[in-house]
Amino acid sequence: RKPLSLPRLADMHARGEKISMLTAYDATFAAMADAAGIDCLLVGDSLGMVCQGLNTTVGVSLDTMRYHTDSVSRGLRRVQGTAWLIADLPFGSYQESREQALRSATVLMQAGAHMVKLEGGGWTTETVRFLVERGIPVCAHLGLTPQTVRALGGYRVQGKGDAGALLKQQAHALQDAGATMLVLEMVPAALAAELTAELKHCATIGIGAGKGTAGQVLVLHDMLGINLGKMPKFVRNFMADAPGVLPALKAYVQAVKDGSFPDDQLHAW
Ligand code: KIV
Ligand code: NA
Numbered sequence: 001r002k003p004l005s006l007p008r009l010a011d012m013h014a015r016g017e018k019i020s021m022l023t024a025y026d027a028t029f030a031a032m033a034d035a036a037g038i039d040c041l042l043v044g045d046s047l048g049m050v051c052q053g054l055n056t057t058v059g060v061s062l063d064t065m066r067y068h069t070d071s072v073s074r075g076l077r078r079v080q081g082t083a084w085l086i087a088d089l090p091f092g093s094y095q096e097s098r099e100q101a102l103r104s105a106t107v108l109m110q111a112g113a114h115m116v117k118l119e120g121g122g123w124t125t126e127t128v129r130f131l132v133e134r135g136i137p138v139c140a141h142l143g144l145t146p147q148t149v150r151a152l153g154g155y156r157v158q159g160k161g162d163a164g165a166l167l168k169q170q171a172h173a174l175q176d177a178g179a180t181m182l183v184l185e186m187v188p189a190a191l192a193a194e195l196t197a198e199l200k201h202c203a204t205i206g207i208g209a210g211k212g213t214a215g216q217v218l219v220l221h222d223m224l225g226i227n228l229g230k231m232p233k234f235v236r237n238f239m240a241d242a243p244g245v246l247p248a249l250k251a252y253v254q255a256v257k258d259g260s261f262p263d264d265q266l267h268a269w
Contacts, residue, residue, distance in 0.1 A: 004039055004084035006137055006180060013203040019215025020256040021205055022223070025051050025068045027075025029220060034081035036249035042117065042217060043069045045088040050221050057146045060090040062104050066111045073112025086139055087113035091147040094118050098130035105136050117183065119145035121170025125177045132178030139181035140174040142167055143209065157269050159187040171195050175202040183217060184209040189268040208234030210268035216256045223252055234267040
């Protein structure tokens with residue numbers, strides 16, 4: 001496989017080929033997911049919960065994100081991996097100013113990220129534009145944005161009813177600012193599908209957002225059944241029917257590609 005790039009991702013999007021994404025926090029899992037044919041890996045700040053034992057992502061530092069991005073990037077390099085590598089800008093590393101966002105994004109890009117992701121709409125639009133103009137590909141993130149879970153009042157579905165119109169408006173503004181990917185987390189399937197049809201230059205990646213998005217993402221540990229708490233409704237445990245980790249990862253990629261994951265009845269709102 002040739003390494004994924006923005007033009008190749010845009011081509012997949014235009015052709016309607018589903019984009020597969022998983023989180024990765026270390027070199028070995030990154031290399032395995034790459035071997036399974038994953039398109040994109042996300043060094044998500046969910047590593048705060050998965051690796052650090054935190055209750056929310058709020059406590060994850062930029063230095064921790066750099067450490068894990070470095071590890072994942074080295075893992076990919078070792079196997080000459082082709083996955084597109086996205087890293088989360090953690091809470092507090094981009095809210096202050098566009099310049100702060102650029103400095104933080106630089107740290108993650110220098111650690112090997114190909115793209116950075118940041119949460120929220122509205123005020124983030126100008127930050128996205130600032131980064132994209134300076135050569136940093138950006139993935140936006142709307143719906144349930146875990147860094148602001150305290151303000152949202154909990155881990156609950158977003159964009160229901162009237163809130164859907166605002167979410168759409170924010171998504172269009174982010175696309176116009178140059179965001180080429182958009183994670184939609186825990187939003188109604190119908191809203192995600194409508195937005196996906198509307199956004200021609202920004203690929204939607206759903207998590208708990210139904211099957212109508214341009215791609216899907218899950219937390220790696222969740223889809224391998226490695227989860228201490230209650231499994232979110234939108235997760236499928238791919239280890240349940242697989243003889244090992246690599247086959248489970250391959251089954252996930254296959255299920256995203258052929259549209260058999262997610263199932264709107266079981267995994268969406
Ligand atoms: O941190 C993370 O894992 C994420 C994905 C769930 C989209 O942001
Ligand atoms: Na995240």
